[in-house]
Amino acid sequence: MSTQDESANGSLKSRTTKGLVWSGLSNGLQQILGALFGIALARMLTPSDYGMIAMVTIFSLIASAFQESGFVNGIANKSTVAHRDYNAVFWCSISVGTILYILLFLSAPLIASYYGIPELKPLSRLVFLGFWTGSFGIAHNAYLFRNLMVKERAISTLTAIIVSNIVGVILAYLGFSYWGIAIQTILYAATTSALFFYFSKFRPSFNIDFKPIREIIGFSSKIFITNVFIHLNNNVYSLILGKFYKPEDVGNVNQAIKWNLMGQSVITNMVNNVTQPVLQKIQTDQDRQLRVFRKILAFTSFIAFPSLFGLALVSNExxxxxxxxKWSDSAAYLQPLCIGGAFLVVSNVFANFILSKGKSNLYMFSILSFGILQLLILLAAHSYSILFMLQLTVLLQFSWIFVWLSLAKPYIKYSLKNMFHDIFSYAILAALAALVAHFAFSLITNIYLRFIVAVFTMGGAYIALNKLFLPAILDEVLEYVKNIKRKKTV
Incomplete structure (x- = not known):
């Protein structure tokens, strides 16, 4: 390997490591802040308040997917990008967002009629302003994503979380109930859009040319369809439950989904910020790509399974x-959601790999098929119980990782044996650690002590089991921490 190649590899490795570290720190901090503000809001609001917002959120998210249309991933996948590409995305996003807001504004009475709740008509019209506001930051977000400006994206989202949640807590305290949550979501979108604009070097012009959209639409259109189904997959419970159950039930399930997604997001956002751009840059070197892919997959599994299995273990406490x-019913829903969520986090790495190969059609096929099956399961099982519906979807989430493997195999020499080593071995160790923790706290009656014992026992058991059976990733993490400490002391 030439000196130039070594330098390029070192630069990419450095940017990848920096991206993972910044992503991990920012997403961890985001979830901590989200958890603190979420706790404050949940103590002041009721399950019915959250249920009202959950019923209309899905429409706003689908509209967001329409206006974005996969442009962020589409821009990242292009070999070269110019100002005209970002400018076309900017004006296209705003145009589509405006048209969709008008259509949804006019559809608000139909949404309220579907759920049989008249109050949803004005509420939905307010909530929908959030995705329209967010349309102003899509092109700038694409710029930051393509250029691995993880730090800048982190600062933007962290600031938006702090500002919007402070306002949300104040409004909840003043008695605005679900109206406060609606205003909070709009403020979050507005703040992120403004900061993406600030950190991005791209500045829009009135020289509008939509030709670049046609150049990336083949790739991005499939991402768009996929994003629609991702939002459907994450919010289909509210869509189905809102029709057949009370707002309180929808609120309890939505609260469980919120904490499960919060646990997932720490890992998925960290991995998403670097995986596709990095794998795309080294796709001509198949051996190196396989090594990088396996390392990212193993690291994701190493973090995901203990984190989400642990949250399932202490969900009630x-x-x-x-x-x-008042939220006790949501604990039973949180358990299966977290178990299935761990496998979704790992599947996300396969999804990023397939995107790095430019195979957005396969990515779309997988997400779309999963969404249809999940919807059919919920429709078929809704008359039994909510918990039974969730348990069935966990089985689907577990089995779907094999679908991702079959889709990836033509493009990488990755075997079922590799999957067991990189994924299921960590799942087994996390399950064993959870079992040890369960026996450790099962006889304790005080919920605070139960929670503390469970967390520390599971963490200690998981580290010990990894040190004994799978020390590679653990040793790398510890070595990286030691290097950081050495640099600080120099």
Missing amino acids: FILIALTA
Whole structure:
């Protein structure tokens, strides 16, 4: 390998490591802040308040997917990008967002009629302003994403979380109930858009040319369809439950989904910020790509399974301590959601790999097929119980990782044996650690002590099991921490 190649590899490795570190720190901080503000809001609001917002959120998210149309991933996948590309995305996003807001504004009475709740008509019209506001930052977000400006994206989202949640807590305290949550979502979108604009070097012009859109639409259109189904997959419970159950039930499920997604987001956002851009840059070197892919997959599994299995283990204690007894019903829903969520986090790495190969059609096929099956499961099982519906979807989430493997195999020499080593071995160790923790706290009656014992016992058991059976990733993490400490002391 030439000196130039070594330098390029070192630069990419450095940017990847820096991106993962910044992503991890920012997403961890985001989830901590989100958790603190979420606890404060949940203590002041009711399950019915959250249920009202959950019923209309899905429409706003689908509209967001329409206006973005996969442009962020589409821009990242292009070999070269010029100002005209970003400018076309900017004006296209705003145009589509405006048209969609008008259509949804006019559809608000139909949404209220579907759920049989008249109050949803004005509420939905307010909530929908959030995705329209967000349309102004899509092109600038694409710029930051393509150029691995993870730090700048992190600062933007962290600032937006702090500002919007402070306002949300104040409004909840003043008695605005679900109206406060609606205003909070709009403020979050507005703040992120403004900061993306500030950090991005791209500045829009009135020299509008939509030709670049046609150049990336083949790739991005499939991402758009996929994003629609991702939002449907994440919010289909509210869509189905809102029709057949009370707002309180929807609120409890939505609260469980919120904490599960919060646990997932720490890892998925960290990985998403670097995986596709990095794998795309080294796709001509298949051996190196395989090594990088396996390392990212193993690292994701190493973090995902103990984190989400652990949240499942302490779900009852966590809900009672953080949110009080009025949310106790959501604890039973949180358990299966977290178990299935761990496998979704790992599947996300396969999804990023397929995108790095430019195979947005396969990515779309997988997400779309999963969404249809999940919807059919919920429709078929809604008359039994909510918990039974969630348990069935966990089985689907577990089995779908094999679908991702079959889609990826033509493009990488990755075997079922590799999958067991990189994924299921960590799942087994996390499950064993959870079992040890369960026996350790099962006889303790105080919920605070139960929570503390469970967390520390599971963490200690998981580290010990990894040190004994799978030390590679653990040793790399510890070595990286040691290097950071050495640099600080120099």
